[in-house]
Amino acid sequence: MMPPPAPVGGPTQRVRQIRGPQSALTDFLASHNISANQIRQDANARRAAALAVEDGASEEEVATPPTAPEPARRKNESKAQEKKRKLEEEKAIAKIKASKRFQRQRREYNSDDTDEDEHARAIFEESMAPIPGQMENCEICGKRFTVTGYSRAGPDGGLLCPKCSKDLDKEEGAAKKKRKVAHTNKRRQIQSNLLDGIYPGAKDLVTLCVETLAKNVDMADDFGDLPAPLVDRLAAILAKKRLMNPETLNLFLRPGADTVTIYEGAKLQPDDYIRIFQIVPTVKNLRIRNGVQFKNKVMDHLLGTTVNLESFSIHGANLIDDERWNSYLSEKGQNLRALKVYYTDGHFGDEQIELLPIACPNLERLKLEHNQKVTDTGLSHIAKLSTLQHLGLEIYKDTSSKPYVEILEAVGPNLKTLSLSTVHYIDDSVLKAIHENCQSILKLRITDNEVLTDAGFAALFTNWYNPSMNYVDLHKCRHIDAAVPRDNPDGIGFGSLGFEALMAHSGSTLRHLNVHSCRHISLESFERVFAKDKLYPELKNMDLSFCQQVNDFVVGSIFRSCPALKTLKVFGNFGVKEVRVPRGKILIGMPNALGMQIEGGQEAEE
Amino acid sequence: MATPSQSKYVTLVSNDGFEFVVLREAACVSGVIKRSLDPKSGFAESAAGRVTFDEINGIVLEKVAEYFNYNHKNRNREDVPDMEIPPELCLELLMAADFLDT
Numbered sequence: 001m002m003p004p005p006a007p008v009g010g011p012t013q014r015v016r017q018i019r020g021p022q023s024a025l026t027d028f029l030a031s032h033n034i035s036a037n038q039i040r041q042d043a044n045a046r047r048a049a050a051l052a053v054e055d056g057a058s059e060e061e062v063a064t065p066p067t068a069p070e071p072a073r074r075k076n077e078s079k080a081q082e083k084k085r086k087l088e089e090e091k092a093i094a095k096i097k098a099s100k101r102f103q104r105q106r107r108e109y110n111s112d113d114t115d116e117d118e119h120a121r122a123i124f125e126e127s128m129a130p131i132p133g134q135m136e137n138c139e140i141c142g143k144r145f146t147v148t149g150y151s152r153a154g155p156d157g158g159l160l161c162p163k164c165s166k167d168l169d170k171e172e173g174a175a176k177k178k179r180k181v182a183h184t185n186k187r188r189q190i191q192s193n194l195l196d197g198i199y200p201g202a203k204d205l206v207t208l209c210v211e212t213l214a215k216n217v218d219m220a221d222d223f224g225d226l227p228a229p230l231v232d233r234l235a236a237i238l239a240k241k242r243l244m245n246p247e248t249l250n251l252f253l254r255p256g257a258d259t260v261t262i263y264e265g266a267k268l269q270p271d272d273y274i275r276i277f278q279i280v281p282t283v284k285n286l287r288i289r290n291g292v293q294f295k296n297k298v299m300d301h302l303l304g305t306t307v308n309l310e311s312f313s314i315h316g317a318n319l320i321d322d323e324r325w326n327s328y329l330s331e332k333g334q335n336l337r338a339l340k341v342y343y344t345d346g347h348f349g350d351e352q353i354e355l356l357p358i359a360c361p362n363l364e365r366l367k368l369e370h371n372q373k374v375t376d377t378g379l380s381h382i383a384k385l386s387t388l389q390h391l392g393l394e395i396y397k398d399t400s401s402k403p404y405v406e407i408l409e410a411v412g413p414n415l416k417t418l419s420l421s422t423v424h425y426i427d428d429s430v431l432k433a434i435h436e437n438c439q440s441i442l443k444l445r446i447t448d449n450e451v452l453t454d455a456g457f458a459a460l461f462t463n464w465y466n467p468s469m470n471y472v473d474l475h476k477c478r479h480i481d482a483a484v485p486r487d488n489p490d491g492i493g494f495g496s497l498g499f500e501a502l503m504a505h506s507g508s509t510l511r512h513l514n515v516h517s518c519r520h521i522s523l524e525s526f527e528r529v530f531a532k533d534k535l536y537p538e539l540k541n542m543d544l545s546f547c548q549q550v551n552d553f554v555v556g557s558i559f560r561s562c563p564a565l566k567t568l569k570v571f572g573n574f575g576v577k578e579v580r581v582p583r584g585k586i587l588i589g590m591p592n593a594l595g596m597q598i599e600g601g602q603e604a605e606e
Numbered sequence: 607m608a609t610p611s612q613s614k615y616v617t618l619v620s621n622d623g624f625e626f627v628v629l630r631e632a633a634c635v636s637g638v639i640k641r642s643l644d645p646k647s648g649f650a651e652s653a654a655g656r657v658t659f660d661e662i663n664g665i666v667l668e669k670v671a672e673y674f675n676y677n678h679k680n681r682n683r684e685d686v687p688d689m690e691i692p693p694e695l696c697l698e699l700l701m702a703a704d705f706l707d708t
Binding site: 206210212 | 635670676683684685689691693694697699703704706708
């Protein structure tokens with residue numbers, strides 16, 4: 001059965017035989033000490049052996065008793081070949097052992113005699129690993145494949161075919177890749193936290209718990225008697241992650257509560273909204289955002305219940321038609337103290353506002369935002385709401401100054417909040433009306449205007465009877481001219497004069513200031529306002545984005561003048577380059593990739 | 607600041623009798639503990655350096671103590687890995703954290 005033993009020692013065989021012309025390949029191989037004849041013989045022997053194994057696999061197994069744990073015999077190898085290979089291996093290993101490199105390694109690692117053999121064998125096997133371009137059998141599936149530079153080693157040191165490497169990559173790679181992604185995400189997460197006002201570093205325990213709870217909200221059955229502010233924080237986080245659905249809603253419907261807040265109701269159906277009134281009939285303050293499905297059907301149900309809301313804030317409910325609004329206001333309006341209606345598209349117009357003074361005698365707070373229906377006519381009816389204290393308007397149709405002046409003259413003295421957003425074309429007469437009528441305003445917002453003048457703002461804040469305010473937002477009150485963007489000959493917009501007058505009037509109590517895009521506030525003005533001797537003890541949030549004059553010096557002065565400052569935004573201010581931020585303060589919008597650099601922070605720790 | 611008589615450590619006691627000794631400085635991130643240990647307040651706790659919580663059990667208080675150390679260890683670092691909180695403890699721990707003002 002066994003093929004004739006191959007003669008040991010190739011060279012002798014070659015010398016013995018004289019042959020005719022040889023191919024170039026054979027010549028080449030011969031010059032590298034490889035005999036084509038030998039290869040052929042080896043292949044034949046392998047084939048014969050394979051045949052023999054197939055014929056009498058069981059016989060052979062019985063015949064050859066399990067030998068000592070000798071390194072597994074290579075597949076398809078005859079005894080003689082094995083013997084020859086062993087001999088060669090031994091020679092090679094002896095050579096390795098004798099080599100200077102090996103001796104040096106031994107000395108360096110200072111290992112003992114016992115594993116000298118192993119060590120030498122390891123080096124030998126390393127050198128014997130198939131080099132790229134050769135064929136090899138895959139360690140896992142046994143298929144033959146071409147070794148490339150990319151072939152990877154299997155679990156026992158052999159090489160793997162591309163398919164098996166891919167499978168192994170998939171198993172191990174998942175973990176490897178994830179780790180890498182998590183690392184890059186971390187920096188992004190820090191920036192995201194900064195935007196949310198969360199200072200980098202260890203979070204407080206409440207935040208950690210709320211976040212964990214939000215992650216595992218599906219495991220919670222009931223919040224127990226968690227305090228209301230915490231429930232509110234949870235609701236906000238769940239909304240941010242878009243996890244408020246019919247199931248999680250149940251956690252927030254606590255019988256007997258007087259407040260229900262849904263920060264994100266896009267996944268709720270009309271029946272879910274109806275459930276609010278069924279489970280919490282005591283609700284007095286209802287706040288729903290993205291409540292698209294809060295539609296006629298829900299309104300009809302609400303009208304049929306005994307629920308009397310005192311505060312109703314609804315965002316995105318553009319499926320409630322004007323008829324329902326009319327019946328809601330006339331039937332349930334007497335109790336309403338606050339009504340906030342956002343994003344109603346084509347509904348809630350002039351007629352509904354006209355109804356307000358008659359139907360809602362107790363209304364103190366009115367907010368109409370992103371409204372596309374109300375016009376000047378509707379606005380003038382607001383003047384008749386004699387109990388009004390807080391007014392917020394964001395009307396998308398163009399409005400003029402006249403109705404605003406009317407409102408201010410009628411209800412101005414009681415107003416605590418005045419918020420006029422996207423008032424593109426109102427003029428200084430509104431500022432004059434505010435100056436003359438208002439005497440209790442704490443929060444003032446006038447945005448997106450290109451008519452109001454700097455002098456008008458300065459006049460408003462100079463010798464004003466109103467006490468100093470704590471929230472001022474005048475963003476985008478600025479001159480626009482694409483042709484000559486820098487010049488502002490008529491002093492349009494909230495500029496240096498207005499800014500200095502405002503800070504002189506309200507600086508002592510101001511907490512929140514937004515002058516985003518007020519481009520014509522000069523550097524000198526910033527330097528005067530945040531000079532060494534000025535102190536703004538309450539100021540917490542400030543937005544100075546796109547005020548081009550703001551630079552490192554101004555930002556540094558701000559940190560000095562505003563000890564309570566938490567967040568400062570400086571988007572688009574290229575003068576801010578390398579200011580160091582004191583510990584505990586957040587600077588957002590640095591025009592570089594690094595973001596804010598926190599100072600050593602001794603001051604803060606003292 | 608700390609008078610010489612004050613120990614660097616304080617003892618927190620749970621309602622089921624477990625005691626946790628933590629660094630005073632670390633425990634003072636909690637507004638409640640800080641106030642009760644403040645010598646100016648004159649509470650018995652401030653003299654003994656020992657605070658007993660009748661509404662917090664040992665398991666939760668252990669987590670709280672762990673948090674104090676975690677927070678103290680990471681007080682001057684910027685990118686801090688969040689502390690692991692077992693979900694089943696979350697609600698009770700949240701109540702405790704809210705009470706402790708941490």
